Amino acid sequence: MVALTTAIGLMSGTSMDGIDVAVLRTDGEAVVQQGPSLFVPYDDAFRARIEAGLKTAKTIAKRAERPGDLAELERDLTLRHAQAVQAFRTQYQDWRAELVGFHGQTILHRPGEALTVQLGDGALLARETGLPVVYDMRAADMTAGGQGAPLVPAYHQALANSLAPDFRAKMPVAFVNIGGISNVTYVPADGDPIAFDSGPGNQLIDQWMQREGDMAFDEDGNTAAKGSSSAKIVGDYLRLPFFSYPAPKSLDRGDFSLAGLEGLSLSDGARTLAALAAEAVFAARNHMPEEPELWILCGGGRKNPHIVGDLRRLAGTTGTVVVAAEDVGLDGDAMEAEAWAYLAVRSQQGLPLTWPATTGCRKPMPGGVLVQP
Numbered sequence: 001m002v003a004l005t006t007a008i009g010l011m012s013g014t015s016m017d018g019i020d021v022a023v024l025r026t027d028g029e030a031v032v033q034q035g036p037s038l039f040v041p042y043d044d045a046f047r048a049r050i051e052a053g054l055k056t057a058k059t060i061a062k063r064a065e066r067p068g069d070l071a072e073l074e075r076d077l078t079l080r081h082a083q084a085v086q087a088f089r090t091q092y093q094d095w096r097a098e099l100v101g102f103h104g105q106t107i108l109h110r111p112g113e114a115l116t117v118q119l120g121d122g123a124l125l126a127r128e129t130g131l132p133v134v135y136d137m138r139a140a141d142m143t144a145g146g147q148g149a150p151l152v153p154a155y156h157q158a159l160a161n162s163l164a165p166d167f168r169a170k171m172p173v174a175f176v177n178i179g180g181i182s183n184v185t186y187v188p189a190d191g192d193p194i195a196f197d198s199g200p201g202n203q204l205i206d207q208w209m210q211r212e213g214d215m216a217f218d219e220d221g222n223t224a225a226k227g228s229s230s231a232k233i234v235g236d237y238l239r240l241p242f243f244s245y246p247a248p249k250s251l252d253r254g255d256f257s258l259a260g261l262e263g264l265s266l267s268d269g270a271r272t273l274a275a276l277a278a279e280a281v282f283a284a285r286n287h288m289p290e291e292p293e294l295w296i297l298c299g300g301g302r303k304n305p306h307i308v309g310d311l312r313r314l315a316g317t318t319g320t321v322v323v324a325a326e327d328v329g330l331d332g333d334a335m336e337a338e339a340w341a342y343l344a345v346r347s348q349q350g351l352p353l354t355w356p357a358t359t360g361c362r363k364p365m366p367g368g369v370l371v372q373p
């Protein structure tokens, strides 16, 4: 009989809006059973501390350095994750977790310098929760020449293989995570997935709404609904060198900016950036060997009807179909946290987390650091 591990996954993404918690029971190969999930938001003050931490992090030259108040921020962030685990276990007592997969918070990502920094103290989390913790899952990939991101493709591949027969018949499929940054995973019928970061997701929209409208994000695309998009500005973004770099490739949060939108109204800016998010995802097909038959959307951007509508229109021009994760029986909010649970189990078993075609590593790479409580 296959041994199953029940693992909790914890993700604090580039949107810096809070902690996603999910639980999974798996053998590290096929997904066996997804459990419940929980989102624990950060308060505004803590979010502002992370934002400030991103600036401080720019001075980091070696990944263990914690200049300024980053050590204190790392401790507080870890304690918040411990509280999130506690809240989750109290709410879902039937799911007795044996392991935690801890992503932490990326504060710096410079793949060209083999430098990626995630705040998150695995040993402290293990002590606080009393559970073994796997963390620091990006570093090993970088030592093997990889981008250190994205890591979710291993899980996307397992999900693709567990789709209902109707959807499996649609291989190749592309999973699209529209978070702060968007990343795509192309899963062929046979062979390893191809993956890379595809461009800005919600991050520029969020920055625009915060700067111009004093709102955290464009909820349900309500602001964009009053505006129209500028094809010229979208085109200018798409001509930036990133889009023609070969895959695999990955992005840091600071790699795209709002420069170029000056003078636009709040609603025109929101609409233009939604169009950009959709075009950037669609442009990912330029790096795929075949047209995916199905695009499966996850992450917060699937709730912006303009991003989804534009992507549907674009996909329609190639006869391909766009669905939300929920349409194929998956949870588009919990998927990243689930992935961290899945990757933790793979890490514990010494299985690869990344492949040459997902991050550019020289050979399939295991990764992650296991700490006992």
Ligand SMILES: Nc1ncnc2c1ncn2[C@@H]1O[C@H](COP(=O)(O)OP(=O)(O)OP(=O)(O)O)[C@@H](O)[C@H]1O
Residues within 6 Å of the ligand: 012, 013, 014, 015, 016, 017, 177, 178, 179, 180, 181, 182, 202, 203, 205, 206, 217, 218, 219, 220, 221, 298, 299, 300, 301, 303, 304, 336
């Ligand atoms: N109802 C909604 N309408 C429009 N946009 C939404 C909605 N809900 C969430 N979003 C967008 O989704 C973002 C959060 O997405 P998500 O949680 O997938 O990001 P993340 O996991 O932090 O990012 P990443 O995957 O890059 O690490 C929010 O910042 C917001 O821009």
Ligand SMILES: CC(=O)N[C@H]1[C@@H]2OC[C@@H](O2)[C@@H](O)[C@@H]1O[C@H](C)C(=O)O
Residues within 6 Å of the ligand: 013, 014, 106, 109, 116, 148, 149, 150, 151, 152, 153, 179, 180, 181, 182, 183, 197, 250, 251, 336
């Ligand atoms: C360095 C880092 O944290 N990258 C994140 C970020 O957010 C989306 C995209 O950029 C992806 O590369 C990655 O997260 C996902 C979850 C991943 O590693 O698969």
